[in-house]
Amino acid sequence: MRQNDSWYQSTANPAPAHPTLHGTERADVCVVGGGFTGISAALELxxxxxxxxxxxxERIGWGCSGRNxxxxxxxxxxxxxxxVSQLGTEDARKVWELTVAGVxxxxxxxxxxxxxCNLKSGILLVANKPRHVDELHAWQASLQALGYDRLTFHxxxxxxxxxxADYHAGVMDEGGGDLHPLNYVLGLGDAAARAGARVFEQSAVLDWQEDAAGVVVRTATGQVRAGHLLLAGNAYVGGLLPWHARRFMPIGSYIGATRPLGALAEQLIPSRAAVCDMKHLLDYYRLSHDNRLLFGGRASSYDARPERIEPxxxxxxxxxxxxxxGERFDFLWGGKVAMTLNKAPQFGRLGQRVLFAQGYSGQGVALSGLAGQxxxxxxxxxxxxxxLFARMRHAPVPPGAPLHTAIRALALLWYRLRDIR
Structure with missing residues (x-):
């Protein structure tokens, strides 16, 4: 699905086009992927x-970073x-504190x-069913035990x-919020370029090899020789990460943008907070700065065209x-989210010079920036x-696109059945 079908692209800040890689270039670090993770790493370096x-x-922010x-x-x-089960109480707390620092x-x-990028505070987690209310209380208590005091029960x-809307309860998190993700990553890209990072667009990586001198990264029209390689493609990393190391599966997720709703927008969400429900196949939504409702969800095991998922x-x-x-969508778009089986992000190394981070499981706006850093x-x-993050263990994902599709379909069916009860 083309990114220019999105409301984000239609309201994107002006951004310069970067050249395509030609010939041989040298760097201390080569970063593959121009999204939150890759650009965050490039800026820091x-x-x-x-x-x-x-x-x-493609272009900066073309993947999930510009569509989420x-x-x-x-x-x-x-x-x-x-x-806690994987890292122990003390190191689990350190991971939590790192993620708060990521925000x-x-x-x-x-x-x-x-x-x-229209950054604002406040995200609301809402209970769809009576049993979710107890889960909300337990979640709030667990975070308060970690010293997080930004939550208010309603x-x-x-x-x-x-x-x-008809929910049983909710918890407002003033530490969270929302933003225009494409404008944010474009702004990060501009900051990274001003700091000295060189960005090449339309420069898909075909393969890479590590040798005694470093890493060679090859595109169709050039190559980069670097001391280190960071794989930051997330759901779009493809074959650059060996199948036995890629412990996630890409899941399709979609967002629709209504027409500007005027005064009705404030009636729907008086707080103007971003909202996320507690279903396994969740709905999430928020108001844009021009009073559209941006409504997301509809997880899919395959890449669906907008006209197929609009109803x-x-x-x-x-x-x-x-x-x-009676409302229709002015814009409807989607992309791939990298989901791990335990929903924890996957960090890892290949040899001594290659690092990767991925699998944010739908919660990557802040977490991916932390991963890049x-x-x-x-x-x-x-x-x-x-x-610390790399110590997290992840179940392997069998190779093969047909098998992936079947597994994704079964997993989504299981989640739908759990949402019914």
Missing amino acids: AEAGRRVIVLEA GGQINPGPACDHSVL ELLRCRVARHRIE DRTSLTGLVA AMRKRMATVFPQLA LMAQAVIGRSEGFD
Whole structure:
């Protein structure tokens, strides 16, 4: 699906086109992927004085970084208990604290580099079913035990002052928020270029090889020889990461943007907070700065065309907001989200010179920027944070596109059945 079908692309800030790689270039670090992860790493490395080259197959922000829901959450997508079971109580707390720092990193970069991306605070987690209310209380208590004090519980009555939809309760997280993701990554790209990083677009990487002198990264029209390679393609990394190391599967996710709703927008979400529900196949939505409702969800095991998923998306939107039963979408787009089985991100190394980070499982707006920073720090020689995440174990994903599609379809069916009960 083309990115220029998205509302984000239609409202993107002006950004320069970068050249295609031709010939041989040298760098201290070559970064593959021009999204949140890759550009964050490039910015961190360039500011530390390293020679950095970024290779992007399309344009900066073309992948999930420029298409996602724009919702900012502290923490990984997995429950904290997953971290504790694998890392122990103390190191699980360190991971949590790093993810909170990742949100602050995002806010600081927006302010420092004056990135115009409509950043605002507040994200609301809402309970679809009565049993979710107890889960909300437990979630809030677990984060408060970690010292996180940005959460406020709202019962069914008070919740209606925040969002005019039929939920049983909700928790407002003032530490989260939302932004225009494409404008954010374009702003990061501009900051990285000003810091000295060199970006090449329309430069898809065909393969890479490590030798005694470093890493050689090859495109159709050139190559980069570098001391280190960072693979930051996430769901779009393809065959650059060996199948036995790629512990995620790409899942399709879609977003529709209504017409500008005017005064109705404030009636739907008086708080103007981003909203996410608690279903396994969740709905998430927020208001844009021009009062459109951006409504996301509709996980898919295959790449669907907009006209195929529009009826289902409109039905889900009308279930949440019956007032919008007759509304259509001015824009409807999608992309791939890298999901791990335990919903924890996957960090790792291939040999001594190649690092990768991926699998944010739908919660990557802040987490991916942190991942890029931690990869950069590992290259520089401060690998504690990266190595902590890299200790997380992930179940292997069998090779083969047909098998992937079948497994994804079965997993999504299982989640739909769990949402029914």
